[in-house]
Amino acid sequence: MSFVKKYIGDKKTEVVLFSSTAIALYGYDQGMMSLINTNYDYLDTMGITEEDPLVGVIVSVYYLGTAVGAVLASYLADARGRKPSIFACLAVTALGNLIMFIAGLGFSQGAMALMFVGRIVMGLGVGGIDAVIPVYSSELNEEGGRGKALAQEFQSNIFGLNMAFAINLGVTSRLGKTNQWAWRIPIIAMQIYPVLLLSFIYRLPESPRWWIFHDREDDARVSLVEIYGKDKADGKLEELKQAAKDESASSIGYSDMILPSGQQFHETMVTVMGQVNQALTGYGAVSVYGPQIFELLGFDVSTAEYLTQGNYISYFFLMTFAWLLIDRVGRRFLMVTGAFGIAVCFLILTVLGGLSMNSKELGIPNIAVSVPGSIALYVATGLFGIGWLSQVWLIPTEIFPSTSRAQGSAISVIIWGLANFAVTLLTPIGFNNLDYWIFLIFAGTNLFAGWWTWAYSPETGGRSFEANQQFFTDSKEHNTWLVTRVNHGEFRHMPRGKEGDGVEDERQPLLAVDGA
Numbered sequence: 001m002s003f004v005k006k007y008i009g010d011k012k013t014e015v016v017l018f019s020s021t022a023i024a025l026y027g028y029d030q031g032m033m034s035l036i037n038t039n040y041d042y043l044d045t046m047g048i049t050e051e052d053p054l055v056g057v058i059v060s061v062y063y064l065g066t067a068v069g070a071v072l073a074s075y076l077a078d079a080r081g082r083k084p085s086i087f088a089c090l091a092v093t094a095l096g097n098l099i100m101f102i103a104g105l106g107f108s109q110g111a112m113a114l115m116f117v118g119r120i121v122m123g124l125g126v127g128g129i130d131a132v133i134p135v136y137s138s139e140l141n142e143e144g145g146r147g148k149a150l151a152q153e154f155q156s157n158i159f160g161l162n163m164a165f166a167i168n169l170g171v172t173s174r175l176g177k178t179n180q181w182a183w184r185i186p187i188i189a190m191q192i193y194p195v196l197l198l199s200f201i202y203r204l205p206e207s208p209r210w211w212i213f214h215d216r217e218d219d220a221r222v223s224l225v226e227i228y229g230k231d232k233a234d235g236k237l238e239e240l241k242q243a244a245k246d247e248s249a250s251s252i253g254y255s256d257m258i259l260p261s262g263q264q265f266h267e268t269m270v271t272v273m274g275q276v277n278q279a280l281t282g283y284g285a286v287s288v289y290g291p292q293i294f295e296l297l298g299f300d301v302s303t304a305e306y307l308t309q310g311n312y313i314s315y316f317f318l319m320t321f322a323w324l325l326i327d328r329v330g331r332r333f334l335m336v337t338g339a340f341g342i343a344v345c346f347l348i349l350t351v352l353g354g355l356s357m358n359s360k361e362l363g364i365p366n367i368a369v370s371v372p373g374s375i376a377l378y379v380a381t382g383l384f385g386i387g388w389l390s391q392v393w394l395i396p397t398e399i400f401p402s403t404s405r406a407q408g409s410a411i412s413v414i415i416w417g418l419a420n421f422a423v424t425l426l427t428p429i430g431f432n433n434l435d436y437w438i439f440l441i442f443a444g445t446n447l448f449a450g451w452w453t454w455a456y457s458p459e460t461g462g463r464s465f466e467a468n469q470q471f472f473t474d475s476k477e478h479n480t481w482l483v484t485r486v487n488h489g490e491f492r493h494m495p496r497g498k499e500g501d502g503v504e505d506e507r508q509p510l511l512a513v514d515g516a
Contacts, residue, residue: 011205011227012140018197018204019137020153022086022129024160025093025193029126030287031164031312032186033059035172035305037428038291039183045104046112054112056428059288061116063421065096065123066130070413073128074406082136082207087198089128094194096122101188105180123417125194131413134393135406139207140227147326147394147461154390155323158316161287164190165309172305212240252404257411266472266481267399270457271408272415274392277335277449279419281342282442283384285427286377287312292431297349297373298356298366311378318382322390330494331391332459338387339450345380346443349373353436392416398460399468456481458491467495 036042037055048054069089077085099118104111134150168186175182205227211220220240224233256262286293290311294304325334352373359366393412400408430438458471475486483491 014200015137015140015204016149016153018200019133020156021193022090022133022197023153024156024163025126025129025190027157027160027162028164028190028193029062029122030284031161031166032168032190033288034165034290034308035168036183036186037289038177038301039172040177041180042183045108045180046115047108048112051428051432053429056425058112058115058119060421060425062119062123062126063417063424065120065417066127067414067417067421069124069127070131070410070417072124073132074410076128077132077135077210078406081210082132082139083201083204085128085132086136087201089125089132090194090198090201091125093122093125093129094191094198096120096125097187097190097194101184105184127413127417130416131410134397135409136207139209140205147331147390148323150394151319151323151326151390154393155316155319157389158312158319158385160193162309162312162316165312169305169309208236209240212237212244217241252401252407254407254411257404257407264400264404264472266475267396267408268411269481270399271392271396271412273452274395274457275412275415276419277339277452278388278392278416279423280442280445280449281339281384281388282346282423282445283381283388284420284423285442286381286384288424289427289431292428293377294374296353296356296431296436297377298359298370299374307374311374311381314378315381315385319385319389321382322386325386326391326394327461330459330461331395332453332457332461333493334387335391335453335457336387336450338383339446339453341383341387342380343443343446343450345376345383346439346446348376349380349439350436350443352376353439357436395457395460398463398465399458399472401465401469454483456483458483458486459493462494 037059038050043050043052043055046054046058069092073085073089076088096118099121100115101118103114103118137153164186167189168183171185172182205223206219208220208223208227211217211223217237221233221237224236224240228236252264257264257268259265262268290308291301291304294307295301299307322334352369355362355364355369356366356373359369396408396412397405427438430441434441458468460468471486471491475481478486480486483489
């Protein structure tokens with residue numbers, strides 16, 4: 001009974017479980033669309049072919065929805081509360097998913113238009129979830145390393161990816177690619193996430209920080225008692241009240257963040273380029289168009305689909321290294337080495353892809369290039385998970401002051417949506433026109449991502465918010481954004497010193513009270 005009480009009754013544990021399940025929504029969509037894009041009945045219902053650019057458009061409009069959803073949900077979260085915003089986002093996600101499911105069901109005219117509507121509406125919900133959930137969970141949780149906690153939550157993203165692809169692969173193997181239920185079942189199965197979360201959210205407290213900032217002290221005390229217990233509630237309440245008092249004098253708007261003359265333009269550019277560079281690693285394309293990549297390496301359709309599932313399973317387990325390393329070696333080190341490692345893998349894939357497509361003329365057994373090509377793709381996927389999946393979401397929460405962290409999170413989601421819109425839109429066009437040369441493009445974009453991160457992204461791990469903010473203050477004094485030229489390159493790595501330095505800083509809430 002004590003075990004059940006600890007892990008089921010503990011509100012902070014429930015928040016982590018809730019947040020992890022919500023983050024899995026995005027991963028599910030990626031795995032879901034991978035095989036739907038190759039289902040013959042789906043293509044026929046939409047009135048397109050597998051090589052039609054509209055295949056990529058249907059996938060990518062989802063990301064436009066996420067960009068808009070992030071802004072709307074962030075506004076609602078500030079105006080009405082974190083929980084109402086999350087509830088609305090989950091309901092919109094469920095609605096969008098249902099619209100996708102009924103597109104072309106019993107009719108063909110207007111099927112594509114309805115699918116577009118469903119993708120955009122679902123994007124609105126998921127984008128809002130991605131913007132508000134990190135804010136909500138971090139305001140209610142202050143235990144453990146920041147990087148480890150978020151990396152563990154993002155591992156659930158990969159679980160969602162695996163779940164969707166496994167369901168897709170199972171029904172496709174059973175029903176075949178000409179059966180409409182082989183693509184409709186994976187879509188409607190996604191309902192388990194929003195329905196489960198909607199039925200559970202009532203158990204969770206509203207953010208006490210939100211209550212305080214809306215002059216509802218009694219409600220804040222109730223939430224704090226639920227989270228920390230009666231003994232700590234009063235102390236936490238006083239800290240929140242002091243934080244609200246300190247922050248009431250400063251107000252930061254989007255103009256202060258996105259205009260070059262704004263006081264937080266530098267922090268915003270680090271956030272923006274983090275998301276742009278994550279998209280440039282190419283993994284958004286790998287996750288959505290995985291089977292096509294294995295086919296390009298010379299495998300038949302069925303084998304390519306099973307290898308894609310294997311890649312996702314490997315990805316899930318390799319992600320464990322992310323939360324084991326992120327608070328030990330830092331965010332920046334993993335991102336830089338990850339990008340350069342992925343670039344090498346894509347260079348190898350360029351060569352092997354060319355050999356595969358010309359294997360008959362060259363007299364090379366196909367297996368001699370397809371097997372090492374698969375290994376390279378597995379390694380690239382693992383490197384992305386370890387080096388890039390969670391870091392770009394974590395860094396904004398460590399560099400923005402609490403008065404602008406919600407806006408920083410929204411900007412992060414907006415850029416993520418727009419960048420992935422471009423990548424998922426252009427990737428199928430690239431496959432159809434460039435073949436294996438698309439790997440060379442991704443090698444180049446990874447080199448750029450690694451270089452930019454090395455040059456301009458400071459190491460934020462092991463430091464308090466105040467310490468990280470010092471980098472941006474000092475960069476203005478040094479008149480440079482280059483990490484190596486600010487404070488003699490102090491922010492190239494995590495703080496050096498005796499073992500254990502930075503641990504307490506890592507235990508500070510991501511978006512709760514600064515200096516608490």
